[in-house]
Amino acid sequence: MNPAMRQWLSAAADRLRRGAQAARRHPWRAALLLPGGALLYVLLLVPFTPGIDNLRKARVDAPAALVSADGVVLARFQRVHREWVPLARVAPAAVQALIATEDHRFHQHHGIDLYRTAGALWHTLRGDRQGGSTITQQLARNLFPEEIGRAPTLHRKVKEAITALKIEAVYSKDEILETYLNTVPFLYNAFGIEMAARTYFDKSARDLDLLESATLIGMLKGTSYYNPVLNPDRARARRNVVLGQLARYGKLPPERAQELAKRPLRIDFERQPEPLGPAPHAAQQVRKWLIAWADRNGYDIHSDGLVVRSTLDTRLQKAANQAVARQLAQLQPLADRRRKAGQERELLQAGFMAMDPRNGHVLAWVGSSDFAVDQFDHVNRARRQPGSTFKPFVYAAAFMEGWRPTDTLLDQPVALQGEGGEVWRPGDATPPTQRPWTLREGLVQSRNSITAQLMAQVGPQKVARLAEAMGVRDSELQAVPSLALGTSAVTLREMVSGYATIANNGRWMDPLLVLRVEDSSGKVLDTFVPPRSQEAMPRARALTLVNVMRGVVDEGTGSAIRSRYGIQADVAGKTGTTQDNTDAWFILMHPQLVAGAWVGFNDARVTMGESWGTGARSALPMVGDFFQQSLRQRWIDAGAEWDIPRPKPKPKPLPADPVGQLVKDVIDQVLKIFQ
Secondary structure (H helix, E strand, O other), X not given: OOHHHHHHHHHXXXXXXXXXXXXXXXXXXXXXXXXXXXHXXXXXXXXXXXXXXXXXXXXXXXXXXXXXXXXXXXXXXXXXXXXXXXXXXXXXXXXXXXXXXXXXXXXXXXXXXXXXXXXXXXXXXXXXXXXXXXXXXXXXXXXXXXXXXXOOOHXXXXXXXXXXXXXXXXXXXXXXXXHHHHHOEOOOOOEHHHHHHHHHHOOOHHHOOHHHHHHHHHHOOOOOOOOOOOOHHHHHHHHHHHHHHHHHOOOOOHHHHHXXXXXXXXXXXXXXXOOOOOOHHHHHHHHHHXXXXXXXXXXXXXXXXXXXXXXXXXXXXXHHXXXXXXXXXXXXHHHHHOOOOOOOOXXXXXXXXXXXXXXXXXXXXXXXXOOOOOOOOOOOOXXXXXXXXXXXXXXXXXXXXXXXXXXXXXXXXXXXXXXXXXXXXXOOOOOOOXXXXXXXXXXXXXXXXHHHHHHHHHOHHHHHHHHHHHOOOOOOOOOOHHHHHOOOOEOHHHHHHHHHHHXXXXXXXXXXXXXXXXXXXXXXXXXOOOOXXXXXOOHHHHHHHHHHHHHHHHOOOOOHHHHOOOOOOOOEEEEEEOHHHOEEEEEEEEOOEEEEEEEEOXXXXXXXXXXXXXXXXXXXXXXXXHHHHHHHOOOOOOOOOOOOOXXXXXXXXXXXXXXXXHHHHHHHHHHHHHO
């Protein structure tokens, strides 16, 4: 409240106090002045009731909409779960029942029914408290619960009456009825007559019959007390009261009302889930961001009709959803078999994200196996050890220091001392070969001993700084030797962003979910193009790294991309598996698309099986499936290539038994068809 208003109210209060003192000295004079005092009291309350602009905005009630890049509505950020329907799409029986029961003189008054108010006051003074609110007054309470309140006081009733008069000045009678029916609550997160009809009778509001209409309108006296699910006898009795009111005011023949009153209460109850949309985790991310944006810019995400234009592509989002669902359906039974007797079932979880490396646009975002079951976002919130998917940052730092893919290190036992004096001895699945390995071989075959030695040569500090510059910007990286093998927990979003930097010739682009915000008429309020960007590593070094990582797909741990999914486009990537198969990763790059997946359990103490819990077997199929669909549907260009020649495939040695090998190859192809 500003100082001028506070001073005015203080002066008015002083005048009222002086008037009260005078009234005690001169009671007859006070009686004559009482109407004036009441009028002054009402005028004092007018500034503290909703204004005309607020009344118009309340009826519009246009929630912000999140729209995909291809024009599909992904989510609406509603205050409550409702579907607004015009009055013409509400069964006439429901409208008649409402007026007959709640306010039979609705069309004769202008917001306040003086006869009903006087009657309610008379009964209340005699000890039989009754309500005298009209439909318009009830609407005022429903629309502005904070401004008006619900306390049974004269102060609240006056504010309610003032607001009702304003509503009648702004809305027509039909608009008031429509707004009322669309804003009243009906329990079970159902707001408005449409959601109520679906919840209790599994039909639309336009299809409600007389008994169903009377049941729902009867609930308005007390939704919990007359809940037809938990209190059917009360609800039936209240329904019959509504039928009696319809008969009393000539909307229903009395004999027909008596006949209908004998019928049982037939409920077809089913909670109405809020539509999740194809990208619920991404929608929640945008919603949190939009609330902060709206607060800074003076908008309401629930009523101002904002339109948020997203980078998400529904075609790619659908492909990602399908890929994740298909693979988890294959893996969950394997996880269930490992469960010990009496052990609680753990659901396998996944995160998936895809983006365009050229502009930072996030194209697909899958935060968990099922948003309805697990709303925790495994793309942006879950921090897990990335394992070998972190190794490209080590090699990137080495290439920036002048190392070449053909340089060699001896594959031997490694013992590195950290800052605290502890000794780190990384090992591999197979014993050391005691022969020189090129850096290319070390990354393609994911050799820990080679990567650890390279980390010692480059230094953990440089690797950590480069990883941050390339996209790992939110998680804290411990600059210790073991960082080479991905021991610092990061998010999938950061890792996909880092790989997108590699795919974008070393230039980091801030992952972008929102392109612009528009108002309800299409006027652009804010834009977010282009996103933040910077060169993280020189283009030539980034292309060198891409060329090496092609080998992971051509002949290394990611070769199933070629053999199983038949992807022949120019792609490069890396698998990752942490200790005891706790976390499985795979990220694949293409000049126009980067996608990554993580698979594991929410409880990091629960591990996956050795036969299926590696990145190549659990996470890779999600990405492979997604890329396969993207290339088949030509959402990306299969002919796009990086500006560095692809290595020629190594010629396969001739078999000693060509005929036997041919038969074996045919059998292998047949088996793949049935896998």
